[in-house]
Amino acid sequence: MMSNVIIGVDLGGTRLRTAALNRDLQILERFETLTHAQEGPDATIARMKQMITQVLPKDGSKVDGIGISAPGPANPMTGVIVAPPNLPGWHNVRLVDILRAEFDLPVYLGNDANVAALAEVIRGAAQGYRHAIYITVSTGIGGGVISDGRMLLGKEGLAAEVGHMVMVADGGHVSSLEKEAAGPALARKAVARIQAGEKSIIVDIVQGDLSQVSGKVIGNAATAGDTLAIDVIKRGGWLLGLGIVTLLHVFNPEIIVLGGGVTNVGDLLFVPMREAIEKYALDSSYWRDLKIVRSALGEDVSIFGAAALVVTQGGQADVRSVMAKLDAE
Amino acid sequence: MMSNVIIGVDLGGTRLRTAALNRDLQILERFETLTHAQEGPDATIARMKQMITQVLPKDGSKVDGIGISAPGPANPMTGVIVAPPNLPGWHNVRLVDILRAEFDLPVYLGNDANVAALAEVIRGAAQGYRHAIYITVSTGIGGGVISDGRMLLGKEGLAAEVGHMVMVADGGHVSSLEKEAAGPALARKAVARIQAGEKSIIVDIVQGDLSQVSGKVIGNAATAGDTLAIDVIKRGGWLLGLGIVTLLHVFNPEIIVLGGGVTNVGDLLFVPMREAIEKYALDSSYWRDLKIVRSALGEDVSIFGAAALVVTQGGQADVRSVMAKLDAE
Numbered sequence: 277m278m279s280n281v282i283i284g285v286d287l288g289g290t291r292l293r294t295a296a297l298n299r300d301l302q303i304l305e306r307f308e309t310l311t312h313a314q315e316g317p318d319a320t321i322a323r324m325k326q327m328i329t330q331v332l333p334k335d336g337s338k339v340d341g342i343g344i345s346a347p348g349p350a351n352p353m354t355g356v357i358v359a360p361p362n363l364p365g366w367h368n369v370r371l372v373d374i375l376r377a378e379f380d381l382p383v384y385l386g387n388d389a390n391v392a393a394l395a396e397v398i399r400g401a402a403q404g405y406r407h408a409i410y411i412t413v414s415t416g417i418g419g420g421v422i423s424d425g426r427m428l429l430g431k432e433g434l435a436a437e438v439g440h441m442v443m444v445a446d447g448g449h450v451s452s453l454e455k456e457a458a459g460p461a462l463a464r465k466a467v468a469r470i471q472a473g474e475k476s477i478i479v480d481i482v483q484g485d486l487s488q489v490s491g492k493v494i495g496n497a498a499t500a501g502d503t504l505a506i507d508v509i510k511r512g513g514w515l516l517g518l519g520i521v522t523l524l525h526v527f528n529p530e531i532i533v534l535g536g537g538v539t540n541v542g543d544l545l546f547v548p549m550r551e552a553i554e555k556y557a558l559d560s561s562y563w564r565d566l567k568i569v570r571s572a573l574g575e576d577v578s579i580f581g582a583a584a585l586v587v588t589q590g591g592q593a594d595v596r597s598v599m600a601k602l603d604a605e
Numbered sequence: 606m607m608s609n610v611i612i613g614v615d616l617g618g619t620r621l622r623t624a625a626l627n628r629d630l631q632i633l634e635r636f637e638t639l640t641h642a643q644e645g646p647d648a649t650i651a652r653m654k655q656m657i658t659q660v661l662p663k664d665g666s667k668v669d670g671i672g673i674s675a676p677g678p679a680n681p682m683t684g685v686i687v688a689p690p691n692l693p694g695w696h697n698v699r700l701v702d703i704l705r706a707e708f709d710l711p712v713y714l715g716n717d718a719n720v721a722a723l724a725e726v727i728r729g730a731a732q733g734y735r736h737a738i739y740i741t742v743s744t745g746i747g748g749g750v751i752s753d754g755r756m757l758l759g760k761e762g763l764a765a766e767v768g769h770m771v772m773v774a775d776g777g778h779v780s781s782l783e784k785e786a787a788g789p790a791l792a793r794k795a796v797a798r799i800q801a802g803e804k805s806i807i808v809d810i811v812q813g814d815l816s817q818v819s820g821k822v823i824g825n826a827a828t829a830g831d832t833l834a835i836d837v838i839k840r841g842g843w844l845l846g847l848g849i850v851t852l853l854h855v856f857n858p859e860i861i862v863l864g865g866g867v868t869n870v871g872d873l874l875f876v877p878m879r880e881a882i883e884k885y886a887l888d889s890s891y892w893r894d895l896k897i898v899r900s901a902l903g904e905d906v907s908i909f910g911a912a913a914l915v916v917t918q919g920g921q922a923d924v925r926s927v928m929a930k931l932d933a934e
Contacts, residue, residue: 349888349890407759407760421855423752423757423759424755424757424758426753428752428753428856429753429857430736430752430856430857430858431736431857431858431859432857432890433857434854434857434888434890434891435854435855435856435857436855437854437855437887438854438855440850440851440854440887441770441851441854441855442772442847442848442850442851442885443771443772443774444773444774444775445772445773445785445844445847446773446775446778449775450847450885456774515774518771518774518779519771521769521771522769522770522771522851523855525763525764525766525767525769525770526750526764526765526766526767526770526852526855527757527759527764528758528759528760528761528762528763528764529759529760530760556771556779558766558769559678559763561678561761561763562763
């Protein structure tokens with residue numbers, strides 16, 4: 277018996293990926309190129325169509341649909357890529373309509389962090405949970421929320437932007453979680469302290485060129501035992517913990533899944549994060565049974581998430597019914 | 606034809622109310638007494654049972670169920686009132702089990718701010734909206750979230766505690782929206798400035814006894830034109846606006862409904878609130894079509910909300926299907 281196939285498309289700022297998956301979200305075939313973002317949407321969409329055709333089944337298997345993971349802002353209701361900072365020239369591109377016209381298949385669009393959350397509850401680190409929050413900490417902070425088994429989108433699919441929660445509102449100063457705890461924020465804080473005279477091996481790592489300091493550099497310095505780098509990451513973890521405190525009070529989740537490059541430093545970040553959660557949550561019932569885990573799906577999370585959009589009809593079907601169906605097959 | 610009846614119970618810190626409503630959530634009959642919170646749960650529950658019996662239909666009409674609005678923390682999944690600060694002696698009281706055993710009817714429990722949100726989307730200021738947030742600003746700040754037509758509860762019904770979002774995380778200082786913008790916070794800030802030497806008619810209003818300064822006193826002073834009071838409310842409105850910025854990024858709602866005594870000052874609070882929203886939201890698409898309205902249900906909001914729990918099966922049925930059913934009757 278031939279089984280149905282799902283097409284997943286990961287439109288990233290750096291890489292463009294397509295894959296064919298079965299309904300268990302196992303990758304059957306995949307294709308990957310650089311995105312060449314500067315070539316603009318028309319050329320990229322032409323390649324995307326070719327790459328989808330390449331992974332379409334050749335044996336007559338039925339295709340359930342195409343799911344696309346794209347950088348935000350993207351509107352899953354209208355299927356429009358709005359204006360992602362890392363895809364120059366993409367302004368209000370009706371990608372879902374374009375692919376639907378080309379392939380005559382159901383097409384779903386989701387932003388990368390939202391679909392990552394979906395992938396993690398269906399086949400990743402949060403498998404089986406109904407109340408889950410995915411947070412990715414890298415050059416920005418993005419998020420996805422699974423609320424009672426369904427992907428949280430809001431009115432126009434702009435929900436779950438956890439990096440833009442206000443964390444500092446004091447006097448005239450206002451700042452968000454992303455501005456305080458993402459990679460560039462950690463780099464900025466380290467550079468400011470170095471420029472104020474503190475010693476750090478960061479200077480040696482970047483060979484004196486402080487414009488090269490990044491979240492990754494801070495992570496390497498911290499892992500090597502650099503006091504300044506450790507201190508900066510500690511504050512980042514503490515702020516991330518306070519951001520999670522807000523999310524606990526707002527969503528009362530069962531599990532938090534953390535991904536993104538900054539989380540690779542591990543306990544240097546997680547220990548102060550957990551301390552902030554336990555100190556500042558209203559009540560221990562918010563964190564007593566809370567699981568905080570690392571993302572399980574690695575760099576393929578967007579492909580899984582794109583395919584998960586198809587099996588959940590854009591994230592709107594309850595993941596419990598979807599998984600029961602997967603398990604029954 | 607006899608129509609079905611719903612029993613709503615509002616267990617407040619000050620007042621205990623029961624009512625019989627029809628499925629359109631019109632109040633048919635009601636009963637109200639003081640709660641006498643200090644008498645403890647057994648005596649209050651005994652009176653509650655009597656008051657429910659008094660509003661039960663005498664003509665043989667069928668009763669759909671009993672809904673209870675209670676102060677948080679209350680667990681809608683287990684039907685347990687956990688330990689509300691304004692109901693001394695109530696610790697883990699299994700109120701749903703007790704009433705179910707007494708009346709042999711479906712019984713639903715919700716916290717007062719959550720059920721207020723439900724009431725507002727079914728029969729109040731947010732009628733017909735699918736993505737709505739209710740915020741009440743009085744001695745505390747509470748909230749309720751309707752997410753894609755369903756009441757947001759989270760794992761144990763502890764979600765939507767919007768007053769406990771972290772708003773100030775700077776250096777060692779951490780503070781929540783409630784600690785910065787609820788009535789007592791406004792009073793505390795005004796008193797501190799008066800004690801530091803600023804002039805204000807607040808001193809005359811409380812006849813020199815600064816322990817009597819409350820959110821209501823600040824509101825009265827501001828309405829009378831007092832500069833200090835206006836300034837304190839302005840900062841409260843600005844912080845409330847920043848709290849709403851977080852909620853917009855997290856939920857992308859269509860409408861915000863504001864209730865609670867502090868909101869009675871009107872534009873003195875709402876103008877700086879709206880300014881903060883428009884200045885700090887990531888993109889105008891978060892607020893361009895956003896409606897911000899006052900609560901429409903007044904002091905009966907908890908009775909309506911309690912009854913709404915019954916028609917939505919504890920907030921878990923989609924409000925669209927519930928309202929279609931109401932309209933068809």
